[in-house]
Amino acid sequence: MISKPLDLITDQDILALVEAGAAESAVLEYKSQLPGNSDGDKIRFIAEVTAFANTRGGLLLVGIEDVEGSPQAISGIGDVDVDAEILRLDQILRSGASPRLQFSIKPIAVGDLSVLAVEVPKSWTGPHLISFKEHSKFYGRNSAGKYPMDVFEIRDAFLSSEAIPARARQFRLDRANKINERHELPVELYERSVLAIHLVPLASFGPGGAGIIDTDTLINSMLRPPGSRGWNNRINLDGKVNYSGRVGEPSLSYVQLFRNGSIEAAASVGYPDENGNILISGSSVESYLREGLESYLDFYSNQNVPGPYYCFITLLDVLGAQIGLDTVSFRFGEPPTSDRSIVLLPELVIEGEVEDLMRALRPTIDLIWNAFGMTQSPNFDANGNWAPRR
Numbered sequence: 001m002i003s004k005p006l007d008l009i010t011d012q013d014i015l016a017l018v019e020a021g022a023a024e025s026a027v028l029e030y031k032s033q034l035p036g037n038s039d040g041d042k043i044r045f046i047a048e049v050t051a052f053a054n055t056r057g058g059l060l061l062v063g064i065e066d067v068e069g070s071p072q073a074i075s076g077i078g079d080v081d082v083d084a085e086i087l088r089l090d091q092i093l094r095s096g097a098s099p100r101l102q103f104s105i106k107p108i109a110v111g112d113l114s115v116l117a118v119e120v121p122k123s124w125t126g127p128h129l130i131s132f133k134e135h136s137k138f139y140g141r142n143s144a145g146k147y148p149m150d151v152f153e154i155r156d157a158f159l160s161s162e163a164i165p166a167r168a169r170q171f172r173l174d175r176a177n178k179i180n181e182r183h184e185l186p187v188e189l190y191e192r193s194v195l196a197i198h199l200v201p202l203a204s205f206g207p208g209g210a211g212i213i214d215t216d217t218l219i220n221s222m223l224r225p226p227g228s229r230g231w232n233n234r235i236n237l238d239g240k241v242n243y244s245g246r247v248g249e250p251s252l253s254y255v256q257l258f259r260n261g262s263i264e265a266a267a268s269v270g271y272p273d274e275n276g277n278i279l280i281s282g283s284s285v286e287s288y289l290r291e292g293l294e295s296y297l298d299f300y301s302n303q304n305v306p307g308p309y310y311c312f313i314t315l316l317d318v319l320g321a322q323i324g325l326d327t328v329s330f331r332f333g334e335p336p337t338s339d340r341s342i343v344l345l346p347e348l349v350i351e352g353e354v355e356d357l358m359r360a361l362r363p364t365i366d367l368i369w370n371a372f373g374m375t376q377s378p379n380f381d382a383n384g385n386w387a388p389r390r
Helices: 011-020 039-054 082-096 151-181 215-220 282-302 357-370
Strands: 028-031 058-062 064-067 070-074 104-110 113-120 129-132 135-142 145-148 194-201 232-235 239-243 253-258 263-268 270-272 278-281 309-316 322-324 348-350
Touching (some): 011 064, 028 064, 039 058, 082 113, 135 151, 151 309, 253 282, 278 282, 282 357
Parallel strands (some): 278 322
Antiparallel strands (some): 058 113, 104 113, 135 145, 194 263, 309 348
16 A cells, blocks of 8 residues: 555555555555446446445555456556546546545656546545435445445444534534633633634544654654744643643643644633723634635645644634724714623634635634624625625
8 A cells, every 4th residue: 555645646656556466445546447328337436436435444556457356457548538527527526425425636757657546535524325326225345345334334434424523513512612611621721712723634534543643743743833923832631732822821822732633722812991891803704714714624634634624713802892893993872792702603614715715614613703793804896705894
């Protein structure tokens, strides 16, 4: 097996597999030809990919001749339009499996030939069913190849897929309570209203999740606390914390990277005015969300931390607080205030790369303003683009 992410696999890795006679396994499969357009070919292709997703994940290499699972030669995928083939396979997988699969497809040039690599991560939202015409089956995979899952394996897969998100949600609740009570936090926060962001890869709570972030990555991580231009850091029992302000003084914000890959960011967002009212800058909250989540998702991408990711956004200690564009422009007629101390917003599931993060966050951001009596965020234009008002 090639122990590299797909983007880093080269022709030398493919040649090394063949020269070493690396046999097919639970995480590696060879195919000499691309799947055809017949229903049978499509079903077999979907079965291979869902079997990887339903078990440990794996790599499918198309364009390699094998005999009983041992590679013999690189045959390539022939004289085809590679981009068109990738699009065709993408459509087959997206329309033929439920729920939606995660996978990546990459052509790898080996001399004058091309091998097509299909990388399938272990899924945390399965099991995935082949839903192609009249064919409806769940497949798993072992060292002998794919096989139809029996009823006990299917039941266990469903129970696992339900248990892992539940553990992520409980993690959010536990951490939100600690922030609210200022109990066992990585650093001391100012006694103000707090925005908390929790980003949780579901893989963090699966088998092996405790070791997602290795020691070197942990030490070298430079995650930015919300709203900070500079920060201090230290290693702690949970992982590593970066925090604003001076050592030994309360912080305005911090970001904690846990050893299982989960991220907790917290920022003070409430400020008292001369009359004792607590004012929250809605524009700052939205900016913190954008800057934080973009950088944290980039970190996951660079470190090959697999999705999907559960994103939880919470506002704490906001009872009676008022929201506005900023700490100066706070009057929308009757001051909008919160009627509760803790605002637990619904989870957002992020499958992978997000083309327009703020558009994806829009429903959640509107709920933040709803919690203070506003109908929606004033920072989006008529086309749904984020255009913060200053």
